[in-house]
Amino acid sequence: MTKIRGARERARIEVTAAIKDEARRQLAADGAAKLSLRAVARELGMVSSALYRYFPSRDELLTALIVDAYEAVGAAAESAIAPPATSDSSHSFVSLQHAPDQATTPDQAAATDGTATTDHRARWIALCSAVRGWALAHPHEYALIYGSPVPGYAAPHDTVVPASRVGAAMISVARDAHRMRGLALPPLDDALHDEARRLADRFAPDLPPSVAVALIAAWSQVFGLISFELFGQFHRVVEERDAFFTQAVGRLADGVGLPGPPSVREAQR
Amino acid sequence: MTKIRGARERARIEVTAAIKDEARRQLAADGAAKLSLRAVARELGMVSSALYRYFPSRDELLTALIVDAYEAVGAAAESAIAPPATSDSSHSFVSLQHAPDQATTPDQAAATDGTATTDHRARWIALCSAVRGWALAHPHEYALIYGSPVPGYAAPHDTVVPASRVGAAMISVARDAHRMRGLALPPLDDALHDEARRLADRFAPDLPPSVAVALIAAWSQVFGLISFELFGQFHRVVEERDAFFTQAVGRLADGVGLPGPPSVREAQR
C-alpha cells in the first residue's frame, strides 16, 4: 500500500515533503493565518502555480500540516507509555525511536523505576511530559492545533481521528490502571450522571463514568498548562517550569484516580 | 483626569472608540493576524491615512484591543467575587453592572447561598464561571489574549498589569479564605520549595507558598478548560458544558485548598 512504485511516485512524495517542510518553516515565521503558497513556492525555487499540482488549495496544505502535527504529538504520547518492551525486539525499538524530538525529562526517567503502585501514575506523568516536550520543540505546530482556530479555515473530518490520539493514550493509561485495580474512583456531581455515562460509552467503554469525566477534564487541563507556558502567560511568573509541570500533572493524576506515592496522600490536609 | 474638556476631545474619543469597535468586528471575521488598518478605515468610510492620527501603527491598535480585552475579562472576574454589598449603596450596584455580558450561571446562584464553609469555594466557582461567560460572549477577544500569540507582534509592557487582573482576583479569593482560616494546605513537591517561596513573595505575600503554586496551576487549568471548549476540542465530546465546567473548577478548588461540601470529601475513595 505504501510501497513506492516508481521514480515518478518517489519524486512526488519528496516534493510533497519538501513543500510541507518549507510550509512548517514559514508557520514559525508568520503564523498559520499568513501561510502562503506563493512564499513557499518562492523559497523552493518553484513558481506558485506548480504547487497546485501537489495541494489544490492553501487550505489543503494547512490540513496536511494539521494532520501531521496531530500525528506527531500523538506518536510522542504513545511512545512515552509504550509497555516496557515484551522483549528487546527491533519492533518496539523502532516504535520508541519514532518520535525522536520528544523530551525525556529527568522526572520521567526518575518516576519510571518506582514501585508497582506508582507505575500508572508514572506513565501518566511520562505521557504528559512527552506531550509538553513535543510542544516545546514544535511551538508553532502546537499553536496550529491547540491554539486559536485559523480564521476562515474549517477543519475537515480527516483531522478528527489524528486529533484524538493523545486523548486515547490518556484513556489507555487509565484503562490499564483500572484493569489492574489501581484506579480510585473520582467523585462525580449528580448533574453529570448522564453526561458521564455517555462519555464513558463513547470513549472508554471499560472505564467507570466518573473516570471518563475526570479524564476529559484532566486532558484539557494538561493542555492549559502547556498553552500558558508556550503562549507566554508564565513569562516572569513561573521559572522552574519542568518541576512545576511535573507537580501539576501529578496532581491531575490524583484527580483521575491514579494513585500517588504515600507522601502525597499524607500531606493532604 | 478623565473629564471631557471640550468638543474636540469628545470627538477624538468617539472616533477612537468607533475604530476599536470596527477593529473588534474584523477580529471576529478574519482574526488578529489579518487585522488591517485599511479595512477598518474602509468600513468606517474614512481613508486609511486618517487612522494614523488615532493609532500610529497597526500594532498600537492591536495593543489597545488586547488591553481592553484583559480589562474586560478582569472586570468580569472581579465583579463576580465582589463582597455581598456592605450596604445597597449605588456604588456596589454600579460595580456589579460594569460587566453586563458576564454569564450568571445557575450553579453560581445556587452555590452562593451555601453555608459559610462553602462560601470561598462558591466565590471561586463564580469567578471561573464569570471568566468563562465572558469568553463565550467574546470568543475572538478571548482568542486574542489567551490563544496563540499574534505572529510578529510583541506585547508591550502596557499589557502586563491588565493581564494580571484575573489572576489577582483568584489570589484574593484564596487570601480571603486564608484570613478566615478556611484554606487547607495543598501538598508541595520538594523540588518546588524555592519556586513556591518566590511565587508567594512576588504575587501573594500573605499566602502559604504551596497555595501560591497550586493557584498558578489552577489558573492555567481554568483557561485550559475554557480554551478547549472555545477552540473546538470539546466538539462532539462534551455536551453538557455548563455542568462539566462547574464540576471541573470545583475540583480545582479542592486542589487550591478551598473547602468543598461534605458530599465531595465523602466520595473520595
Place this chain on the structure above:
DNA sequence: GTCTATACCCCGATAGAC
C-alpha cells in the same frame, strides 16, 4: 508537471495639499 503571463485582489506607511 513546470513554466509565463495575467486578472484581480490585498496591505502598511508616507508626502503634501487643503
Place this chain on the structure above:
DNA sequence: GTCTATCGGGGTATAGAC
C-alpha cells in the same frame, strides 16, 4: 484632521504553451 496619490510590497488562482 482629512484628503488624494503614491511607493513598494504582498496574496489566490487560473489559462495555456511547452
